[in-house]
Amino acid sequence: MDELTLIRSFDEDVRSDESALAGARRALIAHIERRSVPFWRRRRIAVAAIALAALALAAAAFGSRLIDLFEGTPASPAVKRELKLEIAGLQKMVYRGPFAPVPGGYRTAKTRGIMTLRTPLGRVYLWGVFTKAGNVCTAFEGATRGKPYLENGLCIGKKTSQPPILWAITPVGFGDLSEAETPSVSILYGHLTRRVASVDFRAAHGGSKRLRIVEGFFAVRLPPLYADYTLVGRDGAGHELDRERVHVTGETSGPLLPVLGRAQILVEINSRQGEPIALILNRCPHGGAALDFLAGGGGSVSCSALAPAFRRTARIGVGFGGGGSASFIHGDAGERTAKLEIVYRDNTAVMVTTPRGWILYELPAGRAFKDIQELVAFDSQGRKVSSEPLPRNLFRR
Amino acid sequence: MADDRSDGEAIAGSQRDPEAFVTVFERHFGAVHRYLRRRLGAEVADELANETFAAAFDARRRYDGSADARPWLYGIASNLLRRHLRTEERRLWAYTRAAGSSANAEPPSGDALVAEAIAALSPEDRETLLLYAWADLSYEEIAQALELPVGTVRSRLNRARTRTRELLAPQIERTVLDG
Numbered sequence: 001m002d003e004l005t006l007i008r009s010f011d012e013d014v015r016s017d018e019s020a021l022a023g024a025r026r027a028l029i030a031h032i033e034r035r036s037v038p039f040w041r042r043r044r045i046a047v048a049a050i051a052l053a054a055l056a057l058a059a060a061a062f063g064s065r066l067i068d069l070f071e072g073t074p075a076s077p078a079v080k081r082e083l084k085l086e087i088a089g090l091q092k093m094v095y096r097g098p099f100a101p102v103p104g105g106y107r108t109a110k111t112r113g114i115m116t117l118r119t120p121l122g123r124v125y126l127w128g129v130f131t132k133a134g135n136v137c138t139a140f141e142g143a144t145r146g147k148p149y150l151e152n153g154l155c156i157g158k159k160t161s162q163p164p165i166l167w168a169i170t171p172v173g174f175g176d177l178s179e180a181e182t183p184s185v186s187i188l189y190g191h192l193t194r195r196v197a198s199v200d201f202r203a204a205h206g207g208s209k210r211l212r213i214v215e216g217f218f219a220v221r222l223p224p225l226y227a228d229y230t231l232v233g234r235d236g237a238g239h240e241l242d243r244e245r246v247h248v249t250g251e252t253s254g255p256l257l258p259v260l261g262r263a264q265i266l267v268e269i270n271s272r273q274g275e276p277i278a279l280i281l282n283r284c285p286h287g288g289a290a291l292d293f294l295a296g297g298g299g300s301v302s303c304s305a306l307a308p309a310f311r312r313t314a315r316i317g318v319g320f321g322g323g324g325s326a327s328f329i330h331g332d333a334g335e336r337t338a339k340l341e342i343v344y345r346d347n348t349a350v351m352v353t354t355p356r357g358w359i360l361y362e363l364p365a366g367r368a369f370k371d372i373q374e375l376v377a378f379d380s381q382g383r384k385v386s387s388e389p390l391p392r393n394l395f396r397r
Numbered sequence: 398m399a400d401d402r403s404d405g406e407a408i409a410g411s412q413r414d415p416e417a418f419v420t421v422f423e424r425h426f427g428a429v430h431r432y433l434r435r436r437l438g439a440e441v442a443d444e445l446a447n448e449t450f451a452a453a454f455d456a457r458r459r460y461d462g463s464a465d466a467r468p469w470l471y472g473i474a475s476n477l478l479r480r481h482l483r484t485e486e487r488r489l490w491a492y493t494r495a496a497g498s499s500a501n502a503e504p505p506s507g508d509a510l511v512a513e514a515i516a517a518l519s520p521e522d523r524e525t526l527l528l529y530a531w532a533d534l535s536y537e538e539i540a541q542a543l544e545l546p547v548g549t550v551r552s553r554l555n556r557a558r559t560r561t562r563e564l565l566a567p568q569i570e571r572t573v574l575d576g
Contacts, residue, residue, distance in 0.1 A: 002569065003514070003562040007530045010511040011435045020430055020439075024447045026421055031451045032415045 004020040013386070033077075049066050057134040079127060079150070080111045080139065114138070114216045115330070117223050121174045121183045126189065127155070138217065140187060142174040156191050156216070156359050164242035165199060165233045166191045169222065178205060189219035189227070196241055204228035267360040271326050279330050279360045293319060293330040293360075314387045316340070316377050318359060320369045327363040329375075345373045404466035408457050418454050425470055426450065426499050432532045433474060437481055438488050445481065449474045463541075471532050472542035475524055482520050489516035514564035525550055526557035 010387040021221060109129040123143040127150070128136050138153030151172050156162070167190030174184065192213060202208045203219050211218040222229075229246040276292045317329045318331035322386045333354040340359055343349045344367070352361045354377075363369070377385040402410065404421050411418035429449055434442035452473050455465075458470060478485075492512035515523060528534045528542060536554070541549045562569075 003558060004564045006511050006513065006565050006568060007526070007561065010515070012510055014431055014435050020443050020446070021426060022432070023443065024426055024450065025419070025422065026452050027447045028454065029416075029419065032418060032454060086518055 028158050033351070047064060056364055066162045085390065088263045101202060114217050116218060117187065117221055118188065118285075119172075121185055124172050124219075124221070125183065126185060126217065128215060136215070139190075140170060142172045142184070153189065154191055163190065163244075164196050165244045167231060167244055167246065169246070186222040186233075187219055188222050189217065190231075192216050192218065192233060193241075195235050198234050200232045200234075202230045202232065204230070244290040265357060266358045269360055269362070271328075271362055272365070277328060277360060277362070279358055291319075291331060293328065312357070315386050316373065316375050320389075327367070327369055329359055329361045329363070331377075332361060333357050333359040334377045334385055336379045338380040339378045341376040342372055343374040343376060344371045346371070403464035405460070405462040405464050408460045408466065409462065411454075411457055415454075418457065421453070421466055421470075422450050425467060428467070428532070429470055429474055431480065432471070432527075435531055436478065436488075436527065438483050438484070439480055441484055445474065445477050448477055452477070464493070465538075467532070468534060468538040468541040470532060471528060471538075472544065475542060477521075478524075486516055489513070510565055510568045512559040517564060518560060522553050522557040522560070525553040526561070527555055 034347065050201060103123070112130070114126045114128045116126070125141040125143065127139045127141060129139065130136050131361075135155055135157040137155040137236075139150040140153060141150050151170050153170060154166065154168060156166075167188060169186055169188050171184040173186055186353065188201070193218070196213075199211050199218050200208050201211050210219055231242075231244045231246065232240060233242040233244075235241055264281045266279045266281055271277050280292050280294055291335070312332060312335045314334045314336050316332070316334050318329050318333065320327070322328060329342070329352075335357045337354050337357045340352050340354050340362075341349050342352060352359060374388050374389045375388055376387040379385050402420065404424065407417050407420040411421075426446065430442060430446040432448075432497070434444070435447050437445065449470060453470055456473070460466070463469070465492075489512045492509050493516070515527070518526065525539060528539045534542060536547055536550050539545075539550045539554075543550070
């Protein structure tokens with residue numbers, strides 16, 4: 001032990017968090033754009049935007065549907081910027097085959113609309129980012145005012161080896177994402193191989209709908225009453241090429257069932273209101289895994305070909321969520337963690353057992369996330385494994 | 398494909414294609430940000446790390462083409478950091494005070510002693526020592542970052558280590574005894 005070792009150990013747990021990285025990337029790309037786009041080109045973009053708006057107004061006057069106009073529409077600078085950030089930030093994963101996402105190029109050539117969907121909460125836009133490397137990455141946007149919020153979708157590359165129907169489910173949020181309960185819709189979407197000429201979406205209780213295919217992509221909103229669905233892909237002669245079953249749990253389905261039928265329930269508890277709540281590990285259809293939290297029999301699936309697969313470490317990686325008056329801490333307390341201490345700002349604390357390092361804990365009545373000062377993980381011998389101080393503004397509403 | 402260009406190549410490429418600079422950012426932002434965060438705390442570090450990469454982008458034409466951009470980036474960060482020396486000192490003394498105000502009779506924690514030792518150094522010596530200890534730069538890389546002769550780096554580092562060794566002697570002894 002010498003002075004250098006002591007100095008190196010000082011504050012060594014400090015790390016660069018994802019939010020700082022995302023914010024900095026956003027700032028840098030904005031800076032690059034400001035420095036790189038000459039003034040005359042900026043003016044040309046503004047003129048193009050005005051022309052596009054005029055075209056949309058004219059089309060509306062003649063009764064055309066906006067959906068037709070959206071296809072191929074260049075993305076706004078704000079959307080482009082967000083997409084660039086997202087795609088650069090999420091490790092540039094391009095789906096190449098089962099369980100084999102690989103890094104891909106993310107420098108964009110074009111960003112344009114693929115299709116829109118009408119939902120009870122508003123329009124959902126499916127954007128396509130066509131990269132210089134020949135990949136196309138998708139992202140969904142809920143039509144909200146102000147800054148666009150994008151949910152990453154599949155990335156398909158020139159070398160992608162996929163089944164005839166490659167599908168995934170994604171939640172698309174509407175509203176202010178700083179709010180704990182952002183309303184969202186679930187979208188089932190995917191990509192088809194060239195041989196697939198049509199794809200039908202069928203509900204188990206009957207009813208079928210032929211889905212529109214644009215640039216190999218399809219998308220449909222999942223009804224709130226979840227059930228089993230089937231996607232059937234056919235070639236031009238009507239021969240069936242692929243049949244994919246999609247299982248989704250719903251509020252009316254009673255006991256918790258694994259979303260997508262491939263999930264493992266890690267922890268299951270009953271909330272104070274008697275609702276079953278679960279922490280599940282999804283095996284994603286396009287490879288990797290995602291940790292999700294289900295409440296009231298429903299929930300979201302955060303599988304995304306772009307998102308890095310969930311991996312366990314010794315560190316605390318928990319989420320905060322809930323509904324109504326219930327607030328839950330859920331997620332990974334660290335693979336070596338046996339107990340997690342929740343330290344409140346009033347210097348009181350509670351110790352929560354974390355089976356196999358997983359945590360699913362409902363805060364007592366009267367406690368809110370913003371009251372938490374720090375999470376401290378201990379192993380089975382009572383030794384401190386790690387800690388996570390929580391900034392007050394993380395939970396600011 | 399993963400970008401296997403060196404930093405120098407990526408920076409040269411960013412002259413034609415400015416977005417290529419993002420590669421340099423992706424490689425080094427985490428380390429530079431972590432270094433600044435250890436020195437200044439999260440709030441200032443976020444701002445300063447952003448400024449570092451924006452300044453680096455603006456100055457990329459003057460980059461010397463070295464394969465590893467870390468010394469250059471830490472050099473920019475160090476220049477920007479000089480505006481915040483008082484913040485750093487306040488932060489270090491806050492550690493010391495927190496330990497000193499403890500009501501129990503226990504000796505100050507290791508972190509408090511280290512903070513005190515770092516705070517006691519001159520800004521130049523502190524900068525050299527922390528680039529070595531926290532940013533993992535070699536003598537030559539520190540010299541490049543701070544635009545100093547290697548000999549100056551060597552003497553600053555020697556002075557800083559001697560001073561901190563004296564100040565941390567009780568902690569070193571305690572650690573050895575606790576074994």
